[in-house]
Amino acid sequence: MMQHTGELNLSDFPRTCGEWLQGRGADSDVVISSRIRLARNIRGFNFPIKMTEKQKAEVVELVAEAIRGRALRLDLNSSSSIDRALLVERHLISKELANGDGARSVIFGRGEMVSIMVNEEDHLRIQCIKSGFDLDRIWARLSRIDRLLERQLPIAFDDKVGYLTACPTNVGTGMRVSVMLHLPCLTMKEHIRKVQRACDSMNLALRGLYGEGTQALGDFYQISNQATLGKSEEQTVAAIKQVMPVVIKYERGMREALLKEDKAFLEDRVERALATLRAARQINVEEMMQHMSMVRLGLRCGLIPPAGLGIHELNELFLLCQPAHLQKHERRSLTPEERNVLRADIIRNRLSQASMN
C-alpha cells in the first residue's frame, strides 16, 4: 500500500541514519559510500523545464502508480523547507529538487538505499546509494529497478544518443557513478594532485564533498564519471573500479607510513581533534567535519580505543548535527548561532557517554 510519509516518519529521522552511513561494506576505511544514479524521462511529456503545472502533477501521479506499494512517497510541493533540507542532508533528494517548484516528489525505500526523484531536472532520477565500495551490487539493484520502471512507463530513448535527458551532459546512459572517499592522509601530505592526475587520465572528475566551489570539507572527496555517451553502463562502472583500488591503496599506504614514521604527529592531530569536540561550547558544521575527519582517521588507525564510539556512531552524530536534522530534532527552526551551541552540546554529550561506556 502506498503511504504518504507525513510528519510522523520524518520526525523519526533524526534518530537514525540511512544505510550509506553505516560504515559497512568493502574498503570502508577509505570509501564512505558508493552511488549510482540514472536520469530518465517519460515519452510523451516535455522535460520539467517546459512542463505545465498540470503535466507535472500527471507525471508525479504516473510514477506513483508505477511504483505502487513498493516504497514511501513524499510530496515535496506541500512539505516544509526543513523537511526538504532534511532529505537533502540524507542524500535522498538533491538541492535542486528541494528548491524547485511545482508538483514534485520523492519515493524511497525504508533502508534509504534507493530513492527516486520525480520532476527534478529530468522526470526521473533513480539512485542507489550504499556504504563502502560496492558498485556491482548497486548496479545490479538499480538495473532491476530501471527494468521494472520501464515495464510501466514509456521511456524517452533514441537509438543514436541513447536515453534522452534535459541536460546534454547526461544523455546516453544517463548514468552517474560516484564514490565518496575519505582521504585525510593524502590531503595532509598534499598528494591529492596525484589522485587528480589519475582521475584526469581516466576522464573522471575529482571534487570536494559538496561538488564544485566547495573546500574538500573534512577531507572528503568524490570521484565520478564525466562522460555518459559512447560508453556502456558496464564500461562506466569498470572505469571507476579500475581507478579506485589505486586510490585506496595510496591512502592506506600513506596512513601506514605516517603511523610508522611520525606517530606522534598523527596522534597529536587526532587527540587534539577529539579534545576540541569534547570541549567545544559552540561549533559550526565546517569545524565539526574537520575534527570528525581526524577522529575517524584515529578510529581507523587504532589510535583511539573504539570503546563506545565506532564509525557508525560517529556517522550518526555527523548526520544528526547537520542544520536540518538539528531543527527537526528540536521541532523548531533555529538560528545558526543556536544551532552551533546545540551541536556542541549534542557532540559533548555523546562523546562523554561514549567514554563512560
Next chain:
Amino acid sequence: MPPGLVSRRSAGLRLRKDYFEALVCPYCLPRAVPLEYEGSGIKETMRCQCCEQHKATVQIRDVENWAVKDVILICDACSKLIATQFIMPHIPMPVTREALEKAKEAMGKSGVAGVAPVGDEAEAAPDITCKNCGMSFKEFQKAGRLGCAECYKAFNETLEPILERIHGSQPAQHTGRKPGAPKADSRASVRQRVQTLKRQMDAAVKEENYERAAKLRDEINGLETGMKE
C-alpha cells in the same frame, strides 16, 4: 565570472597558494592543470600559444576517448578569453584547439587580450526553435537545459558536435542498454492510447464522420473508466 565557470582555487582542492587561478568550466577543471616545469619537457620560457606574448601559466589538456590528445599552453588573460568562447556557457566543455583558434580570431578583432568579445557570432546565428515544446536554441543556451525529447532532433546539427566534445566520444553514438517496451496494460500505455484515440476522434469530427467519432468516444470512455478503477 561567466556563469558555469568556477575558479580553480575554489574547486575543492588544496592547491599551493602561488598556483595560478584559471577560469575554467567545471568540466575542464581536471584538465586545466598548473604548469609543471620539472620533467614535463615544458620550459619556463614558453609563451602562451594564444597571444604569443605572455608567459604560459596554465596547460589545458584536450581529452578524447579517454586519452590526452593535445596539450595547450596559455596565459592567464587568454584562458579567461577562451572561457568566453564556449558555445554553451552553462554546459561544461573542454577547451580545444578549435576554441583556441576562435579565441585568437576574437582577439584579432578586439585587439586586447583578456577582454571578452561580445557574442556577435551567436547573435548572427539563425535561431532554431523546437516545434514540439517551443524552446529556441538561444533559450537553450541560456538555460542549459533542453525542453523536450524532440529538441534533440530540432537542434541536432548544433548539438551533435557539442555532444561529441562533452563526452569525448566520436561519433556521438550510444552503446549502452536500451529500454524495453512498457506493458500494454500499464497506466502510461493506456494513457497514450487514449491520447491517440482522442486525436483520431477530433479528426473524425472535423471530417464529419460522426459514426466513427462515436465509436472512438465509446472506446475512450471504456479505457478511461478502466484507468479510474
